[in-house]
Amino acid sequence: MQPRPAFDQPVDTRKGPILYVEGVSVSFDGFKALNNLSLYINDGELRCIIGPNGAGKTTMMDVITGKTRPDQGQVYFGQTINLLALQEHEIARGGIGRKFQKPTVLETLSVYDNLELAMASNKGVWSCLLHTLNGEQRDRIAEVLHLIRLTAQARQQAGALSHGQKQWLEIGMLLMQNPRILLVDEPVAGMTGEETERTAELLTSLAGRHAVIVVEHDMAFVRSIARTVTVLHQGSVLAEGSMDKIQNDPKVIEVYLGE
Numbered sequence: 445m446q447p448r449p450a451f452d453q454p455v456d457t458r459k460g461p462i463l464y465v466e467g468v469s470v471s472f473d474g475f476k477a478l479n480n481l482s483l484y485i486n487d488g489e490l491r492c493i494i495g496p497n498g499a500g501k502t503t504m505m506d507v508i509t510g511k512t513r514p515d516q517g518q519v520y521f522g523q524t525i526n527l528l529a530l531q532e533h534e535i536a537r538g539g540i541g542r543k544f545q546k547p548t549v550l551e552t553l554s555v556y557d558n559l560e561l562a563m564a565s566n567k568g569v570w571s572c573l574l575h576t577l578n579g580e581q582r583d584r585i586a587e588v589l590h591l592i593r594l595t596a597q598a599r600q601q602a603g604a605l606s607h608g609q610k611q612w613l614e615i616g617m618l619l620m621q622n623p624r625i626l627l628v629d630e631p632v633a634g635m636t637g638e639e640t641e642r643t644a645e646l647l648t649s650l651a652g653r654h655a656v657i658v659v660e661h662d663m664a665f666v667r668s669i670a671r672t673v674t675v676l677h678q679g680s681v682l683a684e685g686s687m688d689k690i691q692n693d694p695k696v697i698e699v700y701l702g703e
């Protein structure tokens with residue numbers, strides 16, 4: 445039940461970065477949603493991406509995950525794996541997981557069954573649920589339940605979870621595939637203050653074992669988790685650095701005050 449590797453070579457991160465986005469441009473009817481965008485993410489780092497509406501954040505994630513093909517540029521997973529040569533499902537199975545804003549958990553199944561299914565996304569639902577798990581697989585589910593703080597809810601129907609818990613379950617489902625990179629889109633939208641705090645703890649605990657790229661509008665949340673922040677504007681990187689550096693950057697202040 446291990447995820448099928450999409451690549452026949454290991455991800456080469458010996459130079460540091462696990463993701464290279466270089467000179468990427470995407471046009472929609474002549475409008476440049478991404479304009480010569482270059483961005484490097486180190487293995488295991490937690491990176492926050494911010495930017496005003498329409499800055500290109502979603503388009504950037506679409507390019508990394510193979511949903512949108514750029515007109516120009518290169519995207520590499522480690523030094524050798526050309527993501528632009530792969531299909532969306534190959535990229536997902538090969539180690540780049542994406543969490544969309546809206547949770548897609550199976551509401552009538554238990555939390556546990558959702559995680560079990562996520563471990564074997566290429567098998568049928570029933571063959572997976574009828575299959576007996578081995579010890580290693582059970583350990584992995586227990587480990588992920590603990591990480592996402594849903595051990596006590598393991599046998600509950602996913603539909604009965606709070607909004608925040610559903611978001612964590614979805615992150616857990618991605619973790620079952622052991623991704624090297626996790627892309628997380630607005631993880632705390634609609635969450636309570638306490639859920640937001642727990643999400644910050646969860647995402648920071650994942651960094652190190654996974655590279656985590658978080659796109660988020662909530663600046664207080666970004667401040668609470670960010671080491672390095674990248675600001676996108678008009679499809680390019682406007683500024684990059686620590687939260688303090690970003691907040692005092694006149695270009696960034698202008699873009700945000702101009703909104």
Ligand SMILES: Nc1ncnc2c1ncn2[C@@H]1O[C@H](COP(=O)(O)OP(=O)(O)OP(=O)(O)O)[C@@H](O)[C@H]1O
Nearest residue numbers: 472473476477495496497498499500501502503504
């Ligand atoms: N399929 C599309 N067809 C035409 N224009 C598009 C398409 N997708 C995105 N755009 C345009 O490209 C620009 C960048 O959009 P994108 O969704 O990447 O920005 P964003 O930074 O994610 O914004 P938001 O914070 O509002 O989600 C926007 O002006 C958007 O209208």
